[in-house]
Amino acid sequence: MPTAPKRGSTVVTPLRVAVGLCLAAPYVAILWVGSYSAVDPRFIGIPFFYWYQMLWVLISTAL
Known part of the structure; x- marks a missing residue:
């Protein structure tokens, strides 16, 4: 029987x-x-x- 991960440990999943x-x-796109x-x-x-940065505001909101 599989055991549950220990409390406090993180599990890397595709969703995460x-x-x-x-x-x-957004950070990479704006800082570059x-x-x-x-x-x-x-x-x-x-x-x-200017419009590139404003576009990323909208994209960040959607993400």
Whole structure:
């Protein structure tokens, strides 16, 4: 008969890995400034630098 994990120990499951990746993605995307430090392409006259960050606010909320 399998034994239950000891109290206080963490179990790594695929769901927890997926949640961790969803939580880490916005941090990586925003902290890697070199990937979005540009003016073009513009969206409704707004430089890429600004609308990329605002897009990640919405994506983070969805995640």
